[in-house]
Amino acid sequence: MENQTLLTIEDLSVQFVSAGIRTTALSGLSLTAKEGEILAVVGASGAGKSLLAHAVLGLLPKNAQVTGRMTYKGQVLNEKTLPRLRGKEITLIPQSVTYLDPLMPVGRQVYYPMNKQEGRAKTAALFEEYGLSPEVMKKYPFELSGGMTRRVLFSAAVLSGAKLLLADEPTPGLSRETARHVLRHLRAFAKEGRAVLLITHDLDLAVECADRVAVLYAGTLLETAPACDFAADGAALRHPYSQSLWNALPQNGFHPVTGNMPSPGERVESCPFAPRCPKKTALCREKPVPLRPLRGGTVRCIHAT
Amino acid sequence: MAGKTARFLLGKLLRMLSLLLAACLLSFFLLSLSPIDPVEAYVGASVTVSEQQREEIAAHWGLDQPPAERFGLWLSSIAKGDLGTSLLYRRPxxxxxxxxxxxxxxxxxxxxxxxxxxxxxxxxxxxxxxxxxxxxxxxxxxxxxxxxxxxxxxxxxxxxxxxxxxxxxxxxxxxxxxxxxxxxxxxxxxxxxxxxxxxxxxxxxxxxxxxxxxxxxxxxxxxxxxxxxxxxxxxxxxxxxxxxxxxxxxxxxxxxxxxxxxxxxxxxxxxxxxxxxxxxxxxxxxxxxxxxxxxxxxxxxxxxxxxxxxxxxxxxxxxxxxxxxxxxxx
Missing domain, CATH: 1.10.3720.10 (MetI-like)
Structure with missing residues (x-):
């Protein structure tokens, strides 16, 4: 049986209006996440990765304007449906300890959506499974190490029973070994039939752990590719940016990409990567480049074949 | 926890004592600079009190002594819980x-x-x-x-x-x-x-x-x-x-x-x-x-x-x- 598609994002754009100035933070973003898969969303800082997670949850600041369509199991995500889905069907695995209430013991923070007795027992069992000692239940966030924090946050996600997990940068600040450990947990979630959206700037780890990789650049999606396409010299990849990102990794030759990603204020309608692209032609600067399917993935580049 | 609370309270007590001492010193210093004459304030507008009597009152209160000694005297009576008598109310x-x-x-x-x-x-x-x-x-x-x-x-x-x-x-x-x-x-x-x-x-x-x-x-x-x-x-x-x-x-x-x-x-x-x-x-x-x-x-x-x-x-x-x-x- 084909795995069900849980999340569909079609042509999502997010703009912020502040003091009459409109800034585009995300534009024309389309992707899907299926049951049983890990979809990694990679990109540099400021590419709009975390914003994507907040947009899916409907938790953007008040001055954000969202266009496009997002559905969960075919149901449109909006102000009416999201309050029922947040924390039950869709949940966030945040990136750091600051997402925990500094004044509440972590055990309680994991189980508070449930009734106390049942929740406490289940949390204790989960903590044991994740190798956290029972005393951790009574600890406060400031007393946790980075690895412990991740495991506490993972426990909360498991306990929620949510099917779609948005994991926002779960690995920074962890040793390579601990990070791999964390990613193994994500893989376990996928095996249990959940869909995991892994937001990360670590392409290396993303390729190692995810099924598909979506590459974000300057607020837009340049490519989605099966993780196995990130191999050798990156010839199987569709977009020049993905290729240069891949080849910039130390083990792939350490070739730097010159130039900088445009910031939200200076974004253009045409290909945002054109100024840095080795394959650019006059055509790239002329008009917006649409996202199109190509070889089992998607790409936003007129030259890709 | 108990040890910590005790340390907290002891620290507070020390701070309180040093604060009170500083407040005593400062207010005594300020008042000794002020133009208020305690004897004048005590006898008020009464003209029947002679110069001789005024000096005797001052001597009785120790006002003829140097400031440091007056401060010491005042401090020691405060330590005993005696803040003196209000001139206005004629009560402690x-x-x-x-x-x-x-x-x-x-x-x-x-x-x-x-x-x-x-x-x-x-x-x-x-x-x-x-x-x-x-x-x-x-x-x-x-x-x-x-x-x-x-x-x-x-x-x-x-x-x-x-x-x-x-x-x-x-x-x-x-x-x-x-x-x-x-x-x-x-x-x-x-x-x-x-x-x-x-x-x-x-x-x-x-x-x-x-x-x-x-x-x-x-x-x-x-x-x-x-x-x-x-x-x-x-x-x-x-x-x-x-x-x-x-x-x-x-x-x-x-x-x-x-x-x-x-x-x-x-x-x-x-x-x-x-x-x-x-x-x-x-x-x-x-x-x-x-x-x-x-x-x-x-x-x-x-x-x-x-x-x-x-x-x-x-x-x-x-x-x-x-x-x-x-x-x-x-």
Whole structure:
């Protein structure tokens, strides 16, 4: 049986209006996440990765304007449906300890959506499974190490029973070994039939752990590719940016990409990567480049074949 | 935990003693520079007291001795609990302070509770929706209040509610010409309401503004975002995470406001002729009643110190980061 598609994002754009100035933070973003898969969303800082997670949850600041369509199991995500889905069907695995209430013991923070007795027992069992000692239940966030924090946050996600997990940068600040450990947990979630959206700037780890990789650049999606396409010299990849990102990794030759990603204020309608692209032609600067399917993935580049 | 609490209390005690010593030194120094002559203040306008007698009074009080020795004498009698006799009331200073403080306690207590509760409420209302009409209105009101002198607020209230509307008496703490045992609770309340309102209006603004600021910060915090991502509604999230985090600055402010409270009561009591400690301070100052003035200075130092210590103690219990910190001491 084909795995069900849980999340569909079609042509999502997010703009912020502040003091009459409109800034585009995300534009024309389309992707899907299926049951049983890990979809990694990679990109540099400021590419709009975390914003994507907040947009899916409907938790953007008040001055954000969202266009496009997002559905969960075919149901449109909006102000009416999201309050029922947040924390039950869709949940966030945040990136750091600051997402925990500094004044509440972590055990309680994991189980508070449930009734106390049942929740406490289940949390204790989960903590044991994740190798956290029972005393951790009574600890406060400031007393946790980075690895412990991740495991506490993972426990909360498991306990929620949510099917779609948005994991926002779960690995920074962890040793390579601990990070791999964390990613193994994500893989376990996928095996249990959940869909995991892994937001990360670590392409290396993303390729190692995810099924598909979506590459974000300057607020837009340049490519989605099966993780196995990130191999050798990156010839199987569709977009020049993905290729240069891949080849910039130390083990792939350490070739730097010159130039900088445009910031939200200076974004253009045409290909945002054109100024840095080795394959650019006059055509790239002329008009917006649409996202199109190509070889089992998607790409936003007129030259890709 | 027990050891830590003991260390905390011992530290506080040492701090209190050193603070009191410093307050003694400073106020003694200031008063010795002041133009008030204690003998002059004592004999008053009486012309029957000869120069000879004045010198004898000065010698009796030890005023002929050098300042350092006078300070030592004064300090040693304070240490024994003897603050001297009030020239104005011809009674021991401690008795006067005790009696006056009781009257002020009513006033300050009511004002303190009102300003805390209303300030917190207004702060939450304003901070909940930053930039909303509520927020703008409340912020404007608070800024207006904090830039208005307390005595002026008192005079306006007095004018409106006591003079024009006649709802409340114009002054004092009990009706004139009524025996002590015939004074009812209603009498006392109707006399205390206007000064208490004046005092609470003065104290409310900073609490409301700080609460607003903190609530906005809390609403922007990562942990509130996470709470919402887990399906908590606005009020549940506020109750579960907001209030406790909000309580930290609120408690500190509320107890640290003892200083403003006392300062405000000096003005409010003067406007309403309310016979409390604040008014006693004004009278002692204006009439050169040095023992009473020094007594009130020391008492108010202690009062403010106790307020701050309560704030520290409560923070210690509310905030696990302080309670469980590896190295103790606040």
């Amino acid at each position: 200073v401690l008795d006067v302070i005790g009696e006056r403080f009781l009257a002020s306690l009513w006033l300050m207590g009511i004002a303190w509770i009102f300003s805390g509760l209303i300030g917190l409420g207004l702060g939450i209302l304003a901070g909940r929706r930053e930039g909303s009409l509520w927020d703008k209105g409340i912020r404007g009101f608070c800024l207006l209040l904090s830039s208005t002198p307390t005595f002026w607020v008192g005079m306006v209230l007095l004018l409106i509610f006591a003079v024009w509307l006649g709802w409340f008496p114009v002054g004092l703490s009990v009706p004139i010409g009524v025996l002590e045992q015939d004074v009812t609770l209603f009498d006392r309340l109707s006399h205390v309401i206007l000064p208490a309102l004046t005092l609470s209006l003065a104290g409310m603004a900073p609490i409301a503004l700080h609460t607003r600021e903190k609530l906005i910060a809390i609403n922007r915090s990562d942990y509130m975002l996470y709470a919402r991502a887990r399906g908590e509604g606005e009020w549940t999230a506020l109750r579960r995470h907001g209030l406790r985090n909000l309580a930290l600055p609120a408690v500190t402010l509320q107890f640290a406001s003892f200083a403003e409270l006392f300062g405000g009561s000096v003005l409010a009591e003067q406007v309403f002729s309310y016979p409390g400690l604040g008014r006693a301070a004004t009278e002692a100052g204006l009439n050169g009643d040095l023992p009473l003035l020094l007594g009130i200075v020391l008492f108010s130092t202690l009062f403010v110190f106790i307020g701050n210590s309560i704030a520290d103690l409560l923070t210690f219990f509310i905030d696990p980061r302080i309670r469980r910190a590896k190295r103790g001491g606040i």
